[in-house]
Structure formats: C-alpha cells, structure tokens
Amino acid sequence: MSSTSPAARWRVDDVPTPALLIDPTVVERNLARMQGYATEHGLRLRPHTKTHKSVHVAARQIAHGAVGLTVAKAGEAEVMARVEGCDDLLVAYPVFDPARRDRVAALARGGLTVRVGVDSALAVDLLAEAARAHDVTLGFLVDLDVGFRRTGVQSAAEAVALARHVDRTRGARLDGVMFYAGHIKARPTEQAASLGSVATLLAEVLDAWHASGLRAPIVSGGSTPTALQSHALPQLTEIRPGTYAYQDMNGVRGGHCALDDCAASLACTVISTAVPGKVVVDAGSKTLTSDRNSLFSDSGFGHVVEYPQAKVVRLSEEHGELDVTSCDRRPKLGDRVRIIPNHICPCVNLQDRAWLLPDEGAADGYLQPLPIDARGRLS
Amino acid sequence: MSSTSPAARWRVDDVPTPALLIDPTVVERNLARMQGYATEHGLRLRPHTKTHKSVHVAARQIAHGAVGLTVAKAGEAEVMARVEGCDDLLVAYPVFDPARRDRVAALARGGLTVRVGVDSALAVDLLAEAARAHDVTLGFLVDLDVGFRRTGVQSAAEAVALARHVDRTRGARLDGVMFYAGHIKARPTEQAASLGSVATLLAEVLDAWHASGLRAPIVSGGSTPTALQSHALPQLTEIRPGTYAYQDMNGVRGGHCALDDCAASLACTVISTAVPGKVVVDAGSKTLTSDRNSLFSDSGFGHVVEYPQAKVVRLSEEHGELDVTSCDRRPKLGDRVRIIPNHICPCVNLQDRAWLLPDEGAADGYLQPLPIDARGRLS
Numbered sequence: 001m002s003s004t005s006p007a008a009r010w011r012v013d014d015v016p017t018p019a020l021l022i023d024p025t026v027v028e029r030n031l032a033r034m035q036g037y038a039t040e041h042g043l044r045l046r047p048h049t050k051t052h053k054s055v056h057v058a059a060r061q062i063a064h065g066a067v068g069l070t071v072a073k074a075g076e077a078e079v080m081a082r083v084e085g086c087d088d089l090l091v092a093y094p095v096f097d098p099a100r101r102d103r104v105a106a107l108a109r110g111g112l113t114v115r116v117g118v119d120s121a122l123a124v125d126l127l128a129e130a131a132r133a134h135d136v137t138l139g140f141l142v143d144l145d146v147g148f149r150r151t152g153v154q155s156a157a158e159a160v161a162l163a164r165h166v167d168r169t170r171g172a173r174l175d176g177v178m179f180y181a182g183h184i185k186a187r188p189t190e191q192a193a194s195l196g197s198v199a200t201l202l203a204e205v206l207d208a209w210h211a212s213g214l215r216a217p218i219v220s221g222g223s224t225p226t227a228l229q230s231h232a233l234p235q236l237t238e239i240r241p242g243t244y245a246y247q248d249m250n251g252v253r254g255g256h257c258a259l260d261d262c263a264a265s266l267a268c269t270v271i272s273t274a275v276p277g278k279v280v281v282d283a284g285s286k287t288l289t290s291d292r293n294s295l296f297s298d299s300g301f302g303h304v305v306e307y308p309q310a311k312v313v314r315l316s317e318e319h320g321e322l323d324v325t326s327c328d329r330r331p332k333l334g335d336r337v338r339i340i341p342n343h344i345c346p347c348v349n350l351q352d353r354a355w356l357l358p359d360e361g362a363a364d365g366y367l368q369p370l371p372i373d374a375r376g377r378l379s
Numbered sequence: 380m381s382s383t384s385p386a387a388r389w390r391v392d393d394v395p396t397p398a399l400l401i402d403p404t405v406v407e408r409n410l411a412r413m414q415g416y417a418t419e420h421g422l423r424l425r426p427h428t429k430t431h432k433s434v435h436v437a438a439r440q441i442a443h444g445a446v447g448l449t450v451a452k453a454g455e456a457e458v459m460a461r462v463e464g465c466d467d468l469l470v471a472y473p474v475f476d477p478a479r480r481d482r483v484a485a486l487a488r489g490g491l492t493v494r495v496g497v498d499s500a501l502a503v504d505l506l507a508e509a510a511r512a513h514d515v516t517l518g519f520l521v522d523l524d525v526g527f528r529r530t531g532v533q534s535a536a537e538a539v540a541l542a543r544h545v546d547r548t549r550g551a552r553l554d555g556v557m558f559y560a561g562h563i564k565a566r567p568t569e570q571a572a573s574l575g576s577v578a579t580l581l582a583e584v585l586d587a588w589h590a591s592g593l594r595a596p597i598v599s600g601g602s603t604p605t606a607l608q609s610h611a612l613p614q615l616t617e618i619r620p621g622t623y624a625y626q627d628m629n630g631v632r633g634g635h636c637a638l639d640d641c642a643a644s645l646a647c648t649v650i651s652t653a654v655p656g657k658v659v660v661d662a663g664s665k666t667l668t669s670d671r672n673s674l675f676s677d678s679g680f681g682h683v684v685e686y687p688q689a690k691v692v693r694l695s696e697e698h699g700e701l702d703v704t705s706c707d708r709r710p711k712l713g714d715r716v717r718i719i720p721n722h723i724c725p726c727v728n729l730q731d732r733a734w735l736l737p738d739e740g741a742a743d744g745y746l747q748p749l750p751i752d753a754r755g756r757l758s
Binding site: 095099149152269290321 | 393395429451452475476477478479498524531561649650651652654655659693695696697712725
C-alpha cells in the first residue's frame with residue numbers, strides 16, 4: 001500500500017508531533033484477513049469507512065474484494081463516492097435534515113447504488129421524496145434493534161410494517177435488514193449466547209418478512225468485535241466492520257485483536273518531566289480523544305508502545321500525563337514515544353492527515369502523507 | 380460582533396446539523412465582563428484562544444482591552460499572529476520538537492513579542508538556540524506547579540534555578556512566572572482556602588526570586604473557574620482565562636457562570652425515536668466530544684436547552700442518546716434541539732466552522748459563518 005500524494009520530507013524521528021502514524025503492512029494484513037474470512041463464509045464485506053476516512057484505504061478495501069462501502073453521514077458518502085471501483089454505498093444512518101437528504105439522493109444520479117438504513121416511516125417518506133425529486137431510486141434497509149438499544153425497530157411486527165411501507169413508496173426500494181450489535185463486546189469465543197439471541201430474533205423477523213411476501217436480499221450486520229463470529233448468524237449476507245482496518249486498544253483489551261494488529265499510533269514528544277513520577281507528552285484529548293477503554297474504563301487513555309508499564313492517567317486538551325512509577329526505565333525530556341489509542345475512529349477524525357510509515361527496508365525512510373479525506377464531515 | 384465572511388444562506392431552522400451556533404450578544408457580554416473585572420483590579424487580560432480558535436473573536440478580545448493572546452501550540456500562534464491589534468503572544472506550553480521551536484522563533488522576527496512557558500532548562504536551551512538562529516529574543520515565563528500536578532517546577536528553589544538559567548542564556552529574556560490552577564474547580568465563593576495556598580507559594584517563590592536579583596514583571600495565572608477571584612492573589616499581574624468567552628456546562632455546574640452565559644450550543648436533529656424512552660440526535664462524540672462533566676461525571680454529555688429534563692446518557696460517534704423518560708413533553712422525529720456541551724473547547728475543535736446567530740431583531744435572520752481558524756493545529 002502506498003499513497004499517491006507527494007512524499008513529505010519528514011521521517012519518523014523528525015515529523016512534527018503529535019503525528020498519527022499508520023503502518024501500511026499491518027493495514028494490508030488486517031484487510032486481507034477480514035476479506036479472507038468473509039469470502040470463506042460466503043459473506044459480502046461492506047467496510048464502514050468511519051475508521052480511516054481515507055479514499056486511499058477505502059480503495060484498498062475494494063481492491064481486496066469489498067462489495068461496497070458504508071458511511072454514516074452525507075458528507076462522508078460524497079467523499080467515498082470518489083473511491084475507485086466503488087459503485088455501492090450504504091448510509092447506515094437515518095437521514096433527516098433537508099440539506100442532507102437532498103445530498104444523499106443527488107449521489108444516486110450518476111449510477112451509484114445508494115442505500116440508507118432507516119427505523120421510521122417518516123425517514124422513508126422524506127428520503128423517497130428527495131429521490132423522486134432527483135429522479136432516482138434509493139435502496140432501504142430496515143434498521144433492527146438487536147439489543148444495543150440505540151436505534152432500530154423493536155419487533156418483527158414493526159420491521160414488517162416498515163418494510164411494507166418502503167415497498168409501497170415510490171422512489172424507495174426495499175433491500176433488506178441491517179443491525180448493529182454494539183452491545184456485544186465479549187471475546188469472540190464468549191459471544192455464542194449473545195449471538196444466539198440475535199440469530200433467534202433475525203429468524204423471527206425474516207420469517208414474518210417472507211410470510212408477508214417481502215424480499216430481503218441483504219441482511220447486514222457485523223461490527224469489528226463480532227465480525228469473525230458472523231458465521232454464527234446463518235441469516236447474514238454481509239458484514240460492515242470498520243475498526244478492523246486499523247484496530248485499537250478497545251480491540252486488544254477486548255480480545256478481538258492482538259497488539260501487533262494495531263496499525264495506528266500517535267507519535268508524541270515528551271515535553272515535561274517536572275512532576276515526580278510523571279512524564280507529559282504533547283498529545284492530549286485534542287489528539288487522542290477522551291474516550292475511555294470500552295471494557296476497562298480505568299486502564300487509561302491508550303497504550304505506550306515503548307513503555308508498556310506506563311499508564312496514560314490524565315488528559316488535558318494538549319497534555320497527556322503518563323504515570324511512570326511502575327516503569328523500570330523512563331522516557332526523557334524531548335524523547336518520542338508512540339501511543340496506541342483506545343478508540344481509533346474519533347482519533348483519526350482529529351487529524352488533518354496521517355502519515356504512512358515507509359515500507360520495511362525502504363531506502364529513503366520518508367513518511368508519506370495520508371489525507372483524511374472525510375475528516376469533519378459532520379452532516 | 381459580526382463576522383466579515385460572506386453570509387451563508389442558512390437560518391437556524393435549516394442549517395445542516397449538527398451545527399455549532401454562537402450567540403454574539405452573549406459573547407460580547409462575556410468579554411466585557413471579564414475585561415471589566417481585570418481592569419477594575421489592575422490586572423492585564425491575556426485570553427487563552429484555545430476555546431474559540433477564531434481570529435475574529437480574538438480581535439474582539441483585543442478590542443475590549445486584552446494586552447495579548449495565549450495559545451498552546453506553534454500552529455495556533457501562527458494563526459493568532461494575524462489578529463489585528465495583537466503584538467504579544469504567550470505560548471503557554473513547552474516547545475520541544477525541532478519544527479515547532481523553529482516556527483515559534485520565526486514568529487518573533489516581525490516585531491511580535493513572543494513568550495514561552497517552560498519548566499526545564501532543556502526547553503530554554505533549545506528555544507534560545509532557535510531564537511539565536513532567527514536573530515530574535517524570546518521571552519520566558521517559568522511554569523510553576525501550584526497543585527494541578529501536570530507540569531511546572533516543584534519549589535521556589537527550582538523556580539529560581541530555572542529563572543537564573545534563563546537569565547544567563549543568550550536569546551532568552553526572563554519575563555516572570557506562570558501557573559495554571561486547574562485543580563481549583565470549586566465555586567468562586569468556596570475557593571478562598573485553595574487560593575490562599577497558591578498565594579503563599581507565589582510569595583515564597585517571588586521572595587526567593589527577588590532575593591536572587593531576578594526580575595518578574597509578569598506573574599500570570601487565572602483559569603476561567605478562578606478568574607473572578609484573581610484579586611485573592613495579590614502577586615498576579617495578569618490572567619489567562621479561555622473558556623469565559625463561550626462558557627459551557629462545566630462552568631454552569633461548577634457555579635462559575637449561569638446558563639444564560641453559555642454562548643455556544645450544538646443544533647441537532649432528532650433522527651430516531653424507535654427505542655422506548657429514548658430520542659436520538661445526530662450529534663455524538665464526533666460533535667460533542669466524550670468529555671464528561673468535570674465535576675458531575677454522571678450528569679450526561681451536555682444540557683438540552685429545550686428539554687432540560689432530558690439527559691444525554693450515551694454517545695456513539697454519530698449518535699447522541701437522550702433519555703426522555705423524565706420529560707413532560709418529548710421532541711419528535713425531525714425536530715431540532717440545541718445541546719450545550721460539557722466542555723466547549725474541544726467541541727469547537729471538531730467543527731470546521733461555527734455559525735453566528737443573527738443579532739436580535741435582525742430582519743433577514745441568516746446565520747453568518749465563523750471560521751474556526753486554529754482548528755486542528757496539533758503541533
């Protein structure tokens with residue numbers, strides 16, 4: 001994997017910090033592994049691009065065999081519509097405000113297949129109206145709550161009612177069901193019971209659905225923590241993991257990946273050692289976010305690669321405070337350290353660009369800028 | 380206060396959400412109040428610009444009487460050097476990486492007074508070297524830890540030793556002392572004991588300092604929570620509050636401001652009401668940050684202006700979940716609500732632009748874009 005942008009004249013040792021470093025070798029391995037799993041189990045892979053927000057990485061996902069891409073917001077859809085080889089976008093998010101639904105419908109004009117996840121008849125009506133205004137058809141997936149209790153219809157009856165509504169609305173095409181099992185964070189080997197409940201609910205929904213004469217060519221699930229157990233849900237046709245591209249400490253501490261699978265880290269500089277027992281780096285919540293580990297909220301704000309006994313105990317906006325009292329050696333003033341964040345997705349959104357590490361053995365050793373094309377696309 | 384950017388064709392009711400709305404009337408009142416306090420007590424005001432990151436708002440602070448501006452990073456300094464009427468910048472942050480110290484020194488070439496806060500001799504040496512390379516002099520403030528335990532020298536003896544080091548270094552000018560009392564979060568009326576300890580430490584440091592024949596024309600403190608009690612520290616010559624310009628729920632719940640003093644809110648759209656008892660808006664941690672309230676960590680992720688009984692109970696990146704079970708009326712699908720965030724500073728950093736509300740009674744009622752000029756300046 002290499003970026004097409006012109007090489008910047010920075011190396012790992014002098015790039016201005018904090019800097020988000022991406023190891024392209026690890027990314028390629030992560031992409032290949034997830035695609036291999038999907039292919040082996042006859043599942044289509046539609047990666048969520050919220051993690052990397054990069055046209056370049058998305059193109060690599062398509063090159064590996066992804067059937068399309070997933071986004072949350074209209075602005076992200078507009079960016080990912082530029083990805084070479086991508087002719088199929090899922091906006092896995094209900095689209096309400098007028099400007100946004102117009103932009104989503106407009107995207108479908110050039111032959112791109114555009115689908116939207118919805119959990120209300122009003123969302124269908126407003127989006128279908130926008131579709132008709134642009135003389136296009138939008139695909140719809142009925143969003144089903146499988147236990148995360150964030151969005152999604154609450155029962156098979158509600159799912160079928162909404163599916164019927166889509167089916168009879170001009171400008172709308174019923175494409176199936178989607179869900180997000182964000183509540184399942186256990187280690188893959190301990191997910192059987194939770195996934196069993198999801199499978200039971202899916203079977204009930206799809207039975208009622210088919211009994212009503214409706215079609216569901218797409219049944220879409222598969223967050224990164226559950227992705228490699230997707231074969232436990234026989235109804236699934238596709239998965240939408242996002243984080244797997246870069247991985248993070250939520251994944252490591254959750255048992256969903258190894259430390260070596262983390263492709264992204266923040267290079268920081270030690271700026272103060274004045275307070276006894278502490279070392280302060282120039283990456284705070286403005287760089288790492290304030291996201292605590294999703295399973296171990298007291299584990300600090302990331303993992304210090306070179307000093308694994310250090311704990312990132314407190315963040316201000318521009319300061320990361322490391323408790324180094326358990327370290328047998330300590331970083332010195334001006335030293336550089338790398339921190340793997342708890343949650344890589346919002347962290348990527350805080351940077352204007354990442355930097356691709358040089359391929360192993362590359363003679364020049366320069367970093368290549370990786371634009372974060374969909375950064376800040378809030379709507 | 381009005382922006383000089385061309386008016387965008389959005390009103391409050393149709394601006395794409397989530398959108399950061401700023402009430403310029405409230406900002407002006409906040410700026411006037413803090414300047415009035417500083418002037419009354421013979422203190423210079425040097426606002427920290429991290430809150431608004433806006434050249435326009437910074438220029439208003441200078442127009443109200445601020446003697447200069449405060450920033451954390453070199454990139455922010457470069458932006459704020461453009462502010463009309465500002466000839467004096469404090470980088471209240473030790474500058475280490477080579478690119479950054481070169482940029483800070485370069486800023487001083489055009490006649491701008493540039494000072495840096497430091498807590499190590501190494502920072503002084505590296506910055507002075509950069510200053511000499513640019514044929515300029517940098518001012519230095521010795522960063523003193525008054526109890527927050529983040530950065531800063533630990534004693535009067537350390538402060539004097541570092542001050543002496545500055546004083547004998549070519550390219551460096553000793554300008555005084557700075558501190559950040561981030562540990563004092565009590566209501567202003569309950570800060571007396573904490574501020575008394577700070578005053579005692581400051582007296583000890585300055586006595587030793589002056590006994591060594593050193594000068595300290597600047598003694599700089601004053602975070603927003605303590606700013607209006609700065610007269611309790613007789614040694615202070617200037618204050619550096621930042622958040623006061625916009626205020627936020629940390630300030631409201633901490634008793635440092637009233638709800639009416641909050642100038643910034645996020646306009647959001649209700650995108651799902653499918654889960655009983657919940658209403659979901661299109662602003663999550665990618666818009667509001669994951670920052671919990673600094674004093675009441677269980678109070679949720681902000682205050683819903685139109686539905687004060689609603690609690691923002693959980694954030695995903697793009698979803699804000701409101702528990703509305705205590706509300707006597709509930710927002711409907713597609714409705715807009717405004718959320719005042721816990722911590723406005725990192726929230727501003729997540730937006731490419733804010734929107735200035737029209738002045739009360741303005742006939743056209745259009746929002747004016749307010750660029751967030753220093754957004755994302757990480758280094």
